[in-house]
Amino acid sequence: MTFKLRTMRDQDGPEVLAIYGEGIAGGNATYDRNVPSWESWDTKFLQCCRLVAEDENQKVLGWAAIQSVSKRECFSGVAEVSIYLSFAAHGFGIGRALLSELIKASEENGYWTLQSGIFPENEASLAIHFKLGFREVGRREKFGQMNGVWRDVVILERRSTIVG
Numbered sequence: 001m002t003f004k005l006r007t008m009r010d011q012d013g014p015e016v017l018a019i020y021g022e023g024i025a026g027g028n029a030t031y032d033r034n035v036p037s038w039e040s041w042d043t044k045f046l047q048c049c050r051l052v053a054e055d056e057n058q059k060v061l062g063w064a065a066i067q068s069v070s071k072r073e074c075f076s077g078v079a080e081v082s083i084y085l086s087f088a089a090h091g092f093g094i095g096r097a098l099l100s101e102l103i104k105a106s107e108e109n110g111y112w113t114l115q116s117g118i119f120p121e122n123e124a125s126l127a128i129h130f131k132l133g134f135r136e137v138g139r140r141e142k143f144g145q146m147n148g149v150w151r152d153v154v155i156l157e158r159r160s161t162i163v164g
Contacts (some may be wrong), residue, residue, distance in 0.1 A: 006054065029119070053101055103158065120152055
């Protein structure tokens, strides 16, 4: 599959949210049960590090963004990663490309630590994170319920070697 990465634009919102909806339906991407409005999504994620992967027809195949983990100044360089791919885009290296570019963009914007919480069943996402320098720092057991089932979350982080 041919794809290219670019900065996300507001007009990508419907496709970004549709892909998020696929992640919800898949059951191994998020605890969320409903797709938020674009306004809510846009408020949650930082403006500086938003990427999409698109095919040759400019269809969005996946997206990556970061959000602040705290409003405290001492944590201003720490952000949480989100990466979502459409089901049709799995297995083509798009997730790795998005995460790699997101790391670069975050460092260019002064972020020294990226963290991610991933369901242990999401082996592909864990593998990509590990390949790009994330390490496991813990596991939150029975962290939340999803459809009446307690789910664990693996906590990963990546410390920049060039920022901080």
